Amino acid sequence: MAEQTPKNPEKHSTYLPREKKSSKPLHDTPMLDQLESGPWPSFVTGLKRLAYEGKHANMMVDLLGQLEHSYKTRLGYWKGGTVSVFGYGGGIIPRFTELMDDDGKPMFPESKEFHTVRVQPPAGNHYSTDMLRQLSNSWNKYGSGLIAFHGQTGNIMFIGTTTDNTQSFFDEINSYGWDLGGAGPCVRTGMSCVGAARCEQSCANEQKIHRLLVNNFLDDMHRPALPYKFKFKVSGCPNDCMNSIQRSDLAVIGTWRDDMKVDQEEVKKFVADKGRKYVIDSVINMCPTSALSLNDDDTLDVDNRNCVRCMHCINVMTRALSTGDDKGVTLLLGGKRTLKIGDTMGTVIVPFMKLDTEEDYEKLVELAEEIIDFWAENALEHERVGETIDRIGLVNFLEGIGLDVDPNMISAARQSSYVRMDTWDEEAGKWKARQAG
Amino acid sequence: MSEQPRFPTESGVPDGFQYMHPAYIKNFGNWAYHDRPRPGVLHHVAKSGDEVWTVRVGTQRQLGPYEINLLCDIIDQYADGYVRFTIRSNMEVSVTDEAKVQPLIDAFEDAGYPVGGTGNSLTMISHTQGWLHCDIPGTDASGVVKALMDELHNEFRSEDMPNRVHMTTSCCQINCGGQGDIAINVQHTKPPKINHDLVANVCERPSVVARCPVAAIRPAIVNGKPSLEVDEKKCICCGACFPPCPPMQINDPEHSKLAIWVGGKHSNARSKPMFHKLVAAGIPNNPPRWPEVTEIVKNILSTYKADAKNWERIGDWIERIGWPRFFELTELPFTKFHIDNWTGARKSLNASTHIRF
8 A cells, every 4th residue: 555546546545625615725734744645544634625625624724724833833722711511511622722913813713713522432432334424424514524533531532613513513413322521520431442342351341331330420520520530441351451550540350260261272273383482482481470381292281379360371372261251350449640649550449349240230330439439528639549549548548438458459568667556456357357258 | 502502411421232243242242262364354253153354444543524434435335334443543344254354455455544553563653632632732643643653554564563562642741642662752841931921810829839749839929910930940841730820831842852751551461561661852843754753763663673572562571671771772872861750769770789781
């Protein structure tokens, strides 16, 4: 493919209409033009197509003008504001241009309002072409036509419309089943992997978990009143394709607690195909807990008591190895990026929980409610839950939400002796009582 | 707008099942295994014996009606009318008939959309909004990504890396692009320039003071007006004050640089998840093609490709060979800035005699 001449230039990512239907002439964009060449599909060509013949093409003519200006000056020119739809307090990212001429008028007036509408994708990011076209038609009617699949929080981002058209667009798509996502200090849009729909490694019903959790907190999503953002992400296995440990406040990750499954005939075939050296170097020796051993007859021994469910061997030997049958989820709390105390990963608060019955799912939702309630009551302004835990300590947080301590919550036991332990006997008694069941 | 406001239907997350490929619905939770017949194609086999082939296609993320119709026409004509998106803006289009795979690939590639991004490839770079739409951007992520993917598209279309490579770009130090095997992020190098005429009207001063991670901001009266001042010796130029207080402009055409971080990994496979670490900074923010970034990224990738073992992610590889060897092999300068000094930094120091000579 690459730079070859397209077979059908009318049906190609490089296509530009011969006729420009918009009334406003294009601004010169010598820098952006340089991003039209090369083999990767060009977003600049896409913006130009919208400026040629989109329903709001003049808006895109000026948008290209402002973007080129940013490329020249190496500065951004959007400011926020207050735009929302009737009944909601969030979900729109308002953008007003800051680029004014000497008279204080917008240099690029047609795109002076260029708001984004954040819309929640279906669990698992599944679409029919009919629905994609329908969403695209609605956005072309009321907005620039430009849609990002998807933003970093997981939203479908409908980029570029006026304050007036924001409501009309939302009314239209809301009437056929689409709802706004979160923006601001609120429960944010969730994400879930393809999971059980098309992946044998799935240990959970990711879509059900995603919808149950987020849909339980829609009031907290649409009317931002929490200390800061709160994100749910759901991955069906420890490969964590949704980056939930690093990027969500509450990560729900599928796992299993019985033995992983080994098809020894398939192991033998794999060894025959790849050779013993490959299997030893790339599978056996890469097990983080040395839980694997290749037998002389080319079968595999697994020390399941020491397997930490990392997924490596299952990822490599997809036919021979698979997850166990006693599936459930691990919950980790408190992941976030830099602001303000530095990065924190989510850490284990529930090592394993079954999600089989409706009661199991209710317990998950109840725990999420406990977490958000306790955090909302105790967090400082603009403090993510990971930072609250950092400030008050995990143990205080666990007591606040009614969870017992568990050695799976730590990677190492305490090393500082500066701690008051006069209730040791009582705490040891609690452990013994729990062990006795 | 209608005169009677319409109350929203708080429908929340749409049910994915209504838009899901019928083979996914039929075999939901009952898949047996998968393999990859070629780069860009996944082949999943269900316990029922059903098979689906999924073609993964790179996109420019921001799509208009032309692209949506072009891609949907292909999906309708050559596949079954269903598509899903990965977390990195790739499309996944499934068919249940193996004979449809090659025509589907050809149709996408003939339309200028690359097929790849599976297995041990360099997949699409996840990125942020940048100058196109963000209110605090230091650069244009879409442009950086386009420039890089043009250079790296062969790595997208093949599976020649030791393990998968996930790249990200972010237009400020908040790092919305997320963790990556290689992350390209804005790094400011000068304190904010304050427009003291605007601060009192635009900014809620106590919350701006509270936002600073190093307590370098304090209320002050400047030119007779309530404003804020920054202790420039303390300031770490992170830009955290800029979102709540736009008159504290942190972006600078010269002094907002790019930095490259490596070794981030979200998966639990082998090692525990890792955050990415700083390797290069002071890189000019040089639109429209950021050639200095591309050069360093290609260097890191080729070194990784040549030196890492099968299945080692960049972070796994560096943990095995050690940071001194990483800097030796890539010939990137090691500076005092690579030694962390944030809370908990001593855990990143070498408290042993483990040294490779």
